[in-house]
Amino acid sequence: MEPTAARGSLAPLLGVWGVTRAALLLCVLKVVVFPGPDVTSDVSVIYRGWYDVLVTGTFPLDDVTWQYPPAAALAVLSPAVLPFLEYATAFFVLALVADLVTLALLLRGARAAGRSRRGAWMWVAGVPLLGPTVYARYDVMVTAVAVAALLAAGRHPRLAGALVAFxxxxxxxxxxxxxxxxxxxAWVSAAVTGVVVAGLFALLMPGAFAFLGFQRDRGTEVESLGALVFHVARHHGWDGEVLLNYGSVEFLGPYVSWVSTGALFLTGAALAWLVLWRLLATRFEPHTTADAAFTAVLMFTVTSRVISPQYMVWLVGAAAACLCFRESRMGRPAALVLVACPVTVLEFPVYFGNVVASDGLGITLLVLRNGLLVAAALLAARILWCASVPGRREIPAAPGPSWAERTTVSS
Structure with missing residues (x-):
């Protein structure tokens, strides 16, 4: 393939990335005012407050909103590498860098035999559809690490294991x-890396694992699947409340603990299904690791007590890693996730007031977004099972190249 042809084939993808990411930066820098509540306050207020505590050598032990594993401190402290910028601006720039690194990983992954640029297009399209929230949370940085791990799993299992643990x-x-x-x-590398990094944090910074207790006490967040019970119940006499609790807007009142327990039961059921699949699966192809990861993240997202908008970044990244493999059959659940992205930005932040009020528009948006994710999870689970468990009909790969692939020059 001619070098000029290769560069030309990337031009549409890189052009879309550049335009959409410039728009996201303009929004988080408040040059353009995005509708709904200010999504950047988490960085400018909450993250900045944690930063001031973390630089003293301890975790924010008295702040129940700190609900993250110890290495999250590195993400919160990361703006220190750009001391010439104000904290929030530096964070947004680093989020952009993580976005670009993820795209570079997907493009590099697409160069191997049997690979595709569908994954890169999934990432380029999915991130801006989620709005400025993507750059106002550190999840895009985590997703970059996860994508690197999935793409390294085949040829560099030890590196993949270390990245998974981190x-x-x-x-x-x-x-x-x-x-x-x-x-x-990969498993040995993950175990060693996890023990070493966790041990260092435990020794050097007090309160490294205080987040476990804070997570245990969380309730049912208003955007979760289980929350739909209370959104409807509010119209039929349920006398609970919607309050800011443990850093998110949650339902509090009668029967909330029942629904939260039900969500934990569903998560346990999802884990049991995944373990059963792993025990019975015998057909493993190069894309199976990414397909299983995408399915697992989908299942744990939809059964969670909390479905924050930034969780969608995980799903877009995992779906993109799947679609890097030409033979992956996860195209349809990935498409459902992509459709769920603009619905997510409508429910938060654009019409979040309607969601909190449990009015018709808010409930409709939640039913649509969560319904799409449930459908994607069930479809992905069926595809994974049929493709890898003996005695099941294999799901055929989607015929023909995608529209994104038709814009590229094959190598």
Missing amino acids: GALLKVWPALLLLAVRRRG
């Missing part, structure tokens, strides 16, 4: 990426 110490969920990894080296 990602899990940033925000727990990347631990799910080990689900379908069969190489012992």
Whole structure:
């Protein structure tokens, strides 16, 4: 392939990335005012407050909103590498860098035999559809680590294991990426990295694992699947409240603990299904690790007591890693996640007031977004099972190239 042709094939993708990311930066820098509540206050107020505590050598032990594993401190402290910028501005710039690194990883992953640029297009399209919240949370940084781990799993299992462990110490969920990894080296590397990094934080900074107690006490957040019970119940005499609790807007009142317990039960059921799949699966292809990770993250997201908008960044990243593999059959659940992205930005921040008020528009947006995610999770689970468990009909790969692939020059 001619070098000029290769560069030309990337031009549309890089052009869309540049335009959409410039728009996101303009929003978080408040050059353009995005509708709804200010999504940047988490960085300018909460993260900045944590930063002031963390630089003293301890975790924010008295702040119940600190609900993150110890390595999250690195993300909160990261603006220190740009001391010439104000804290929030530096954070937004680093979020942009993490976004770009993720795209570079997906493009590099697409160069191998049997790979595709569908994943890069998924990332380029999905992130801006979530609005400025993406750059106002550190989840995009975690997702970059997770994507790197998934793309390294085939050829560099030890590196993948180390990245998974580090990602899990940033925000727990990347631990799910080990689900379908069969190489012992990856598991050993993950265990060693996890023990060493966690041990260093425990020795050097008091309160490294205080977040576990704070997470245990969380309730049912208003955007979660279980919250739909109370959104409807408010119209039929339920006398609970909607309050800011443990750093998120949650339902408090009668029967909330029942629904929260039900969510934990569903998460346990999802884990049991994933373990059963792992025990029965015999057909493992190069894309199976990414497909299983995407399925696991979907299942744990929809069963969670909290479905914050930034969780969608995880799903977009995991879906993009799947679509890097030409033979992956996760195109349809990935498309459902992509459709759920603009619905998510409508429910938060654009019409979040309607969601909190449990009015018709707010409930409709939640039913649509959460319904899309449930459908994606069930479809992904079926595809994964049929493709890897013996005695099940294999789901055929989608025929023909995608529209994104038709814009590229094959190598």
